[in-house]
Amino acid sequence: MKLTDAEKAMLDGREGPARQKAMDLLMRYGEALGAERLVETNNVAGAFNASTPSVRELVKRGFDAVYSELNLDSQEVVPIPRMAVNTCQLITGIDNDMWQTQGIPQELVEQQKRAEAHFGGLGINMFATCTPYQVGNVPVKGEHCAWMESSAVVYCNSVLGARTNTEGKESTGAAALTGRIPYWGFHIPENRRGNYRVVVETEVDDIMDWGLLGYWLGEIVQEEIPVLTGAMRQPSLIKLKHFGAAAASSGGVEMYHIPGVTPEARDEDEAFGGNRIIDTLHYGPAERRLAYERLNCATDRNVDFVMLGCPHNAIEQVWRVASLLEGKKLHPNVQLWVHTPRALREVAQRNGYVKMITDAGGVVMSDTCPAISRYAPKGTRVIATDSAKQAHYLPAILGIPVWFGTVTECVDAALTGRWNGGLQ
Amino acid sequence: MSITDARANDKANDKIVLHGRKVVGGVAEGEALVTRDTISGWGGINEREGTVIERRHELRGVSFKDKILVFPGAKGSSGYSAYFHMTRLNKVAPRAMIFVKMTTKAALGAVVTHAPAVTDLDRNPLDVIETGDWVRVDGDIGIVEVTKKGGAAT
Numbered sequence: 001m002k003l004t005d006a007e008k009a010m011l012d013g014r015e016g017p018a019r020q021k022a023m024d025l026l027m028r029y030g031e032a033l034g035a036e037r038l039v040e041t042n043n044v045a046g047a048f049n050a051s052t053p054s055v056r057e058l059v060k061r062g063f064d065a066v067y068s069e070l071n072l073d074s075q076e077v078v079p080i081p082r083m084a085v086n087t088c089q090l091i092t093g094i095d096n097d098m099w100q101t102q103g104i105p106q107e108l109v110e111q112q113k114r115a116e117a118h119f120g121g122l123g124i125n126m127f128a129t130c131t132p133y134q135v136g137n138v139p140v141k142g143e144h145c146a147w148m149e150s151s152a153v154v155y156c157n158s159v160l161g162a163r164t165n166t167e168g169k170e171s172t173g174a175a176a177l178t179g180r181i182p183y184w185g186f187h188i189p190e191n192r193r194g195n196y197r198v199v200v201e202t203e204v205d206d207i208m209d210w211g212l213l214g215y216w217l218g219e220i221v222q223e224e225i226p227v228l229t230g231a232m233r234q235p236s237l238i239k240l241k242h243f244g245a246a247a248a249s250s251g252g253v254e255m256y257h258i259p260g261v262t263p264e265a266r267d268e269d270e271a272f273g274g275n276r277i278i279d280t281l282h283y284g285p286a287e288r289r290l291a292y293e294r295l296n297c298a299t300d301r302n303v304d305f306v307m308l309g310c311p312h313n314a315i316e317q318v319w320r321v322a323s324l325l326e327g328k329k330l331h332p333n334v335q336l337w338v339h340t341p342r343a344l345r346e347v348a349q350r351n352g353y354v355k356m357i358t359d360a361g362g363v364v365m366s367d368t369c370p371a372i373s374r375y376a377p378k379g380t381r382v383i384a385t386d387s388a389k390q391a392h393y394l395p396a397i398l399g400i401p402v403w404f405g406t407v408t409e410c411v412d413a414a415l416t417g418r419w420n421g422g423l424q
Numbered sequence: 425m426s427i428t429d430a431r432a433n434d435k436a437n438d439k440i441v442l443h444g445r446k447v448v449g450g451v452a453e454g455e456a457l458v459t460r461d462t463i464s465g466w467g468g469i470n471e472r473e474g475t476v477i478e479r480r481h482e483l484r485g486v487s488f489k490d491k492i493l494v495f496p497g498a499k500g501s502s503g504y505s506a507y508f509h510m511t512r513l514n515k516v517a518p519r520a521m522i523f524v525k526m527t528t529k530a531a532l533g534a535v536v537t538h539a540p541a542v543t544d545l546d547r548n549p550l551d552v553i554e555t556g557d558w559v560r561v562d563g564d565i566g567i568v569e570v571t572k573k574g575g576a577a578t
Contacts, residue, residue: 025535032447032531032541047506054471054510070509073536148502165528168505170536185528222462222499223527252462252499252527297479371467393467396477 001030001182002037010178017078018068022174025073026182029171035182042179043139043162044087045132045147046071046172048124050115051093051108051373059111063118071173080122080177087176088125088132089116090149091312093373095365101337102368102375124176128367129341131241131312133160136343141263144187146175150252151245151311151389157255159240161263163187166254186255192264193273194257196221197280200230202288208406210235210243211388213283216291218251220281227257227271230283235261238314245311246388250294292423295391298382298401302333305380306414307394308407309339310369310387317407318348318364322356324411330361331417335377342366362414371397384413384421440552442568444545447531452520452540453560456553456570457491459483462525465533466503474516492559493518494549497525498533505532512537520561522549522568542566 003011011027013020026038050059050066058066061077068074092112095102099109120126127135130149139145139162147153147164156162165185167175175181185191204213217226226247235243235258247253257265265271308321318340330336338357340348345366348354354364370376371393376383384403385391391404403413405421413419461481463469468478474489489511498504511517521534521541534541540563549568553559558571 028448028535029532032535033526033528034445047503054514069513070506073509150501153502166502167528168502168532168536170505170509171528171532182528223497223525249500252497252529294480395479397467 001027001035007038007180016081018072018080019177021068021072021074021076021078022177025170025174026178026180030182030184033182033184035184037183038180039144039183039187040179041144041146041175041181042085043137043143043145044085044172044176045090045137045145045149045152046087046167046176047148047169048089048119048173049092049112051112053108056111059115063115066115067173070169073170083123083176085176085179087123088127088137089119090127090132090152091130091369091372092128092367095367098363098365101363102373103378104373104375127341127343129312130369131341134312134314134344135341144181146172146181148172150248151241153254154244154248154256155241157186157192158244158257158262166252190273192225192255193275194225194227194271195275195278196224196226197277198226198228199280199282200228200232201282201284203231203233205233206406207239207242207386209288210239211246212288212291214243214246215250215295215388215392216283216287217281218247218249218253221251221253223252223254224278225255225257226253227259227265227268229259229268232258238317241311242388249389249392289423292404295388295404296402297395298403298419300382300401301419303382303384303403303413303417303419304333304335305377305383306334306336306410307370307383307385307387307390308337308410310371310385310390313338313340313344315340315344315347318344318353319351320407321411322353324408325360325362326356328360328415330414333417334414336362336414337365337370338362339365339369370394374398376400384410384419386410438572440570440572442545442547442549442552442570443566444542444568445566446563447534447541447543448539449564450540451560451562451564452492453558454490454492454519456494456555456557456559457483457486457488458494458550458553458555460496460550462496462499464500465498465505465507465529466501468500469507469511471507471510472514472516474511487516488518489516490519492520492522492561494522494553496550497523498527498529502529504529505536508533509536520563522553522561524548524550542568
């Protein structure tokens with residue numbers, strides 16, 4: 001790879017051992033990719049927390065050891081300086097306030113709080129959400145970013161028109177200390193053009209339908225770039241958040257275009273940019289049903305846990321749940337967790353939404369989700385969720401079957417203890 | 425050994441040789457574990473046991489510890505590299521990786537696993553290599569040698 005003088009200085013250790021290790025990793029990573037150079041970034045979203053049991057042994061050796069091994073792939077422990085560029089923490093495994101409800105051992109909570117204090121002091125902003133774009137980190141079109149979190153990456157590229165690959169814990173750790181990331185993949189304009197045409201032939205409007213479309217699509221196109229046309233109503237942040245998360249779970253979609261909606265596709269011609277189209281796909285009622293059936297693996301209609309808010313809910317989604325629950329009580333066998341970023345929870349608290357949900361017997365969680373924490377209420381046998389992403393991952397991660405449906409169906413399950421949902 | 429000798433030797437041992445490029449250097453050999461399904465790290469593997477856990481994955485429940493993992497590529501969460509990283513720390517990582525589709529997840533995951541890895545092979549490894557074949561990966565020069573199971577190799 002070709003390095004600038006400033007990058008060579010870092011690689012030679014002239015900017016200290018941490019930046020040297022960071023550049024060493026970026027070199028190994030860039031060469032593995034086949035990248036020719038690095039690009040400057042001032043927007044890093046990564047995972048710097050220490051909230052899992054797996055890092056317990058490392059934590060005993062100090063937070064420099066945690067960052068060195070897990071964020072720089074360096075077995076040698078190097079002192080970690082302040083972050084060189086704007087950096088934020090994505091979702092973590094622990095809600096700092098509701099950890100007892102999650103069932104997290106106190107020792108892990110203390111470990112996470114110590115880690116947050118340490119890394120917060122180095123300039124890592126503790127947004128603690130999978131949706132940094134909902135709480136103030138909204139990169140502009142063309143901005144080079146180094147983001148983790150597949151659902152945030154696809155949103156960043158497709159909806160915001162900023163540029164990031166799906167980075168990992170180690171590459172974001174290195175980017176935060178150097179302000180560099182390999183210039184490869186979605187950083188390069190010609191790699192951002194579409195190569196699959198998707199004709200939507202059945203109306204897609206509500207959140208569940210955006211999830212089904214994404215889930216069906218991701219599995220087919222994997223990491224290619226679909227261009228969607230047809231019977232879609234004007235989407236919103238919430239719908240595209242859900243769509244992208246689903247497509248990045250069943251496949252590896254990091255970018256898509258919806259001509260007339262997303263910023264790099266004023267029309268179909270711009271979306272494809274002269275690319276050869278690999279295939280044209282049609283999404284109709286049969287495809288919709290297939291996605292629905294793949295997401296619904298439960299058979300027992302008795303539900304004991306309802307999970308809402310993946311990716312983390314927008315404030316209007318919290319309001320929707322609160323409205324549906326107002327004046328009602330959850331079924332005694334059911335627990336309901338509603339997940340939203342901590343900054344938005346503050347608004348929900350202020351507005352009385354948190355009280356409406358807790359009065360009904362539900363819980364408002366932040367910082368985490370069951371898939372990340374690997375904690376569901378003790379004894380959970382059947383889960384209901386409005387998230388295609390959680391419905392995809394929870395059976396694998398927790399070994400518990402899942403019903404997937406609309407938020408109304410999920411709230412109904414929370415109130416009745418029964419899954420009465422079905423594809424309309 | 426000259427190249428001609430090496431080729432003669434390969435033929436005698438019924439070896440298939442694939443040429444590609446380095447992702448991670450080093451040499452390793454072992455039994456192949458092949459899948460046509462892409463692999464998810466976070467949510468797709470158990471990092472303490474080195475097994476695939478994804479529902480509907482053809483390797484569900486199968487361990488890749490010490491295997492030469494042959495797969496189309498990575499998918500899903502950005503936790504891919506962190507989870508393969510932890511398989512190394514937990515000593516249940518694959519011995520080498522051979523994959524088809526280069527992505528940031530696949531590249532970084534291979535880099536932090538510290539196991540030899542190659543891609544861009546001149547033939548599709550998924551068509552050539554089967555589970556149980558003996559495979560030698562030379563990451564530095566991007567060469568993969570395959571000895572078919574039950575083949576003529578002695």
